[in-house]
Amino acid sequence: MHVVLEAVLRTCVAYFVLMVVALWIGKQVNSHTNYYNFALAITIGSFIANMGFDTNLHFMPMIASFIALVLIYFFLSLISANSRPFRKWLSGQPTVIIDNGKILDGNMKKVRYTLDDLNQQLREQGIFDIFEVEYALLEVSGKLSVLKKTQYQNVSKKDIYPTNLNENVILPKELIMDGKVVEKNFNHNFSKQWLEHELKLRNLQPEAIQYAVISSNGSLFLDLYDDHLKSPLDTE
Template sequence: MNELEHVVILAILRTVVSFIILMVVTYCIGKQVNAHKNHYNFALSITLGSFIANMGFDTNLKFYPMLAAFLTLIFLYLIMSAYSANSRRFRKWLSGNPTIIIENGKLLDSNMKKVKYTLDHLNLQLREQGIFDIVEVEFALLEVSGNLSVLKKSSFQTVTKKDLNLDQPHQENSLPVELIMDGVVIDKNLNDPYSRPWLEQQLKTRRLEIKDIHYAVVGTNGSFFIDLYQD
């Protein structure tokens, strides 16, 4: 066997092993990474791809040190994921926050400039959601993933069976108000009419304590949703 054949066979074997390792890893954590929902997952997916590519066909690099570095990266990801699941502050730092582009039907030019988001981008993403007239939009948020989340004004929303109940009073829509997350009260969101006394009364009525609550939010229509740790 000459040197060229040896290099080719070695590259094939390394590629097969690297591919199997990648399949195992993506099976375990692929749902989070492949979604590219934040900068961290996007950067991680690119880094993993670079590792696998070098492990597979770059025969100038030793395989086992590359594999050790690859597994170290996965280990760090798992540790950070576990910690972020129990720390909202760390999770926000890791994932970032959405940017409000349209609020109460008005464009927030200052926010658009901060994220270098143009009107062309806005109109493009609105058209992708079937909205050709910006006056139909009540709220629009630019997510960390780059997707645009839109809440239409009430008069432009699709009619549902519930809407056909003419006895229901009209309710204006607003952004959801998160009050409790991971068993911790979000104090900055405690404003009228959803004050701390209001929240305490809601919990007292349901015989609940803050530590028992995984997530509590006031929906766009004013409904109060609670998710408990113990389902």
């Protein structure tokens, strides 16, 4: 009976600890959007199971190890939030599978991604003809993100009431992230000099910009660190 009561008590404490951790970092872990989130979710499950049911293991060392694991995750998240190179190394990057309607078999081999996988994930998004796809990226989470060719995209109000039709669809290019210029994404159409000119017109410096990206229709999107919002929405 003593063993049963101990198992019940350990399970209750383990569940309470898990709920506290879930409230703290639950959104990041549940998303499984990168490698270390996925690894942490599996490890947390193993810790909680052992804390609750394996009475041969001492409970306090297990709790200490569990807290240490969560703190390691927290500090890694903190570092990755302030360092894009570290974030790319820790979280991974998406892989381009289709570029300008062409299947990149070299990239597919690198990530061991087959044509059967590609066709299945396209069908899951309601695409049965690969000819409709302009760009496709395999995300770190394993999901396939697809940009259709212009003629196969869903109709929007902008199509019904066109103001600035642009038939050229490109893959969005990030030019500034976290106040730092992404040098490798410049090309002859969108050069560093072009970006400097656009920022000069707006009286902005790269350090003041959180995110700058060339959208799929070729327009420049800018998001500043200081958005000057008097009453920003907060759903927390």
